[in-house]
Amino acid sequence: QKEVEQNSGPLSVPEGAIASLNCTYSDRGSQSFFWYRQYSGKSPELIMFIYSNGDKEDGRFTAQLNKASQYVSLLIRDSQPSDSATYLCAVPIQGAQKLVFGQGTRLTINP
Amino acid sequence: EAQVTQNPRYLITVTGKKLTVTCSQNMNHEYMSWYRQDPGLGLRQIYYSMNVEVTDKGDVPEGYKVSRKEKRNFPLILESPSPNQTSLYFCASSLGWGSPLHFGNGTRLTVT
Numbered sequence: 001q002k003e004v005e006q007n008s009g010p011l012s013v014p015e016g017a018i019a020s021l022n023c024t025y026s027d028r029g030s031q032s033f034f035w036y037r038q039y040s041g042k043s044p045e046l047i048m049f050i051y052s053n054g055d056k057e058d059g060r061f062t063a064q065l066n067k068a069s070q071y072v073s074l075l076i077r078d079s080q081p082s083d084s085a086t087y088l089c090a091v092p093i094q095g096a097q098k099l100v101f102g103q104g105t106r107l108t109i110n111p
Numbered sequence: 112e113a114q115v116t117q118n119p120r121y122l123i124t125v126t127g128k129k130l131t132v133t134c135s136q137n138m139n140h141e142y143m144s145w146y147r148q149d150p151g152l153g154l155r156q157i158y159y160s161m162n163v164e165v166t167d168k169g170d171v172p173e174g175y176k177v178s179r180k181e182k183r184n185f186p187l188i189l190e191s192p193s194p195n196q197t198s199l200y201f202c203a204s205s206l207g208w209g210s211p212l213h214f215g216n217g218t219r220l221t222v223t
Contacts, residue, residue, distance in 0.1 A: 034211055043201055043214040044154070088154070092209040097161065098169060099144075099212055103153035 001026050004091050006102035015111050019076040023089030023102050026070070033072045035063060036088040038104065044088055048074060079109045113138045117202050117215035124192055125223055132187045132218050134202030142205045143185040144169070144212065145177065147198040154201070160185055161208065192222045 005024045013019040025033070031052045036044035048063045050056045050072070055064045062075040076083055086104040093100050115136045124130055136143065144159040146169075156169030160179040174196055176188040185204075189196060199219050203212040 032209060041217075043217050044212075046211045046213070049211055090212075097167070097208045098156050098159060099208070100156075101146075101154040103151075 003027065003093055003100045004089055004102040006089050006105050008103055009106040010108055011105055012108045012110060013079050015079055015081060015109055017079055019079045019107055021074040021087050021105050022071055024071045025091045027093050028070065029094045030091050032092055033065060034090040035074045036090060038086045038088060081109045081111055083107065084109045115202055115204050115213050115215035117218050119218060120216060121219050123221045126193055127191050130189050130192060132200060134185045134215060135183050136204040137183065138204060140204035140206055142208045144203050145187050146201045146203065148201065149198050194222050197222050
């Protein structure tokens with residue numbers, strides 16, 4: 001089982017709708033979770049992070065954690081064409097001192 | 112401005128010619144790391160450093176070297192580049208290994 005898994009997509013969502021992105025992780029001891037956005041040819045940019053104690057909302061973005069099922073999700077409300085990018089989930093792996101990235105989900109927002 | 116600076120942005124070289132990709136951060140971060148990104152394989156960690164003079168291998172260290180003589184700098188060295196090292200490389204830093212990573216702009220390397 002991969003340490004961090006994401007559906008590679010592409011995920012296509014109409015403008016103004018809610019985009020929902022999911023990520024599963026294998027390390028039950030993980031305490032923090034990060035979401036990065038990456039435009040084609042650019043570097044990953046941190047957009048959200050949450051800790052194991054709860055969900056977080058920031059503007060149009062909400063990150064949710066389901067510890068029992070070991071997955072995190074990112075919701076993007078009122079999707080805009082500028083949200084079209086690849087979204088990477090990243091989880092620090094205890095004991096390995098590394099941040100492991102999922103392969104990313106490519107999101108396209110259709111005007 | 113807080114940033115991670117990589118150079119060069121683009122590099123084309125030939126097999127076997129030693130090269131160095133520089134990385135510098137101005138945020139006084141202790142943790143630094145190198146990743147390569149390839150289509151279908153995602154971001155894979157090459158090496159990381161917990162602090163000055165402390166480095167360790169990531170998932171794909173073969174063919175690479177690093178050093179951390181100063182806190183701000185973490186160069187990536189390819190002693191004898193091969194075509195399978197053609198990739199997009201990112202340097203990143205953070206306060207500590209479990210903290211959010213800040214990425215440089217990337218170096219696109221082509222080895223012919």
